[in-house]
Amino acid sequence: MNKNSLLLIEDDLDLCQLLEQLLVMEGYSVTTAHDGITGLALAQQEQHQLILLDVMLPQLNGFEVLKRLRHTSLIPVLMLTAKGDEIDRVIGLEFGADDYLPKPFNDRELLARIKAILRRTQDTQPKPQLALGDIVLHHGRQEAKCKDQIIDLTGTEYLLLVELINNVGELLDKNELNQKVLGKRLQAFDRSLDMHISNLRKKLPPRDDSLPRIKTVRGHGYIWLEG
Known part of the structure; x- marks a missing residue:
């Protein structure tokens, strides 16, 4: 699989052509x-590293x-939403999008988002597993298990879980967690982090012991509770 392979699903033909040219110039295979049916079929082939949807x-x-x-797939997805339409962003995150970008956007912002998603989801270096209580994380495979049962997490949800468990019992500031x-x-008014945490909780x-795994400290951040 090409580490720079992107799938762009966009019905505006002019915009699609411009974005394709931009991404190819940046070294991506696009x-x-x-339309949605064709896009879904291509996405399910799992031959891409990221989907722009x-x-x-x-x-x-x-x-x-x-x-x-x-x-069937946890491939990273960057949603392209209407400018100022908050409900689109919330729904996209609830359905498992890794990030969103409102239209119209500038080229630099798009490229920065793509690079950020690929950087945090393409971990090719083998690392030891991390275990805490009944949770086991296999970093090389970006796989999480609880009592030997795999938890289906997106790449973003997995990285959130890693940060929380690596800092068990400590308050993780929302700003720092969002950046990392x-x-x-x-x-x-950006609720991306909150939505990812909500999805992870579910x-x-x-x-x-019926206690929550993740505690919210309103206005500050989140804590992975010991126990």
Whole structure:
């Protein structure tokens, strides 16, 4: 699999062509699709490292593409949403998008987001596993298990879990966590980190003592509770 292979699903043909030219100039291999059904079929072939997914698509919208894709694949997805449409961003994150970028966006911002996602999801160096309580993390495979059962996490959710467990019992500041895991500064009204934490909570099995695994300190950050 080409480490620089991207799948761009965008129905605006002019924009799609411009983005493809930009990405190719930056050294990426780009496959394009202009509707949701074709895009989903290409995505399910798992031949790409990252998907750029527009929300408004014919035949199958971006949300439905992402929802169906997450049944079988954890490939990183960057959603392209309408400017100022907060609900699109929230829905995308709930369905498992790794990040979103509102239109219109500038070239530098797009390239920065792509590089940040690929950098944090392409960990090719073998590392030992990390175990804490009933959770075991296999870093080389970016795999998490609880009581020998695999937890299906996106790349972003896995990295959040790593940061929380590596700092068990400590308050992780939201700004620092956002910068380290999502690769960007925390902006006002940006709920990306909160949504990823919420998704992670839902996927983690309950503790035997019924206590929460992740504690929220409102306005400050999150703590992985000892026990």
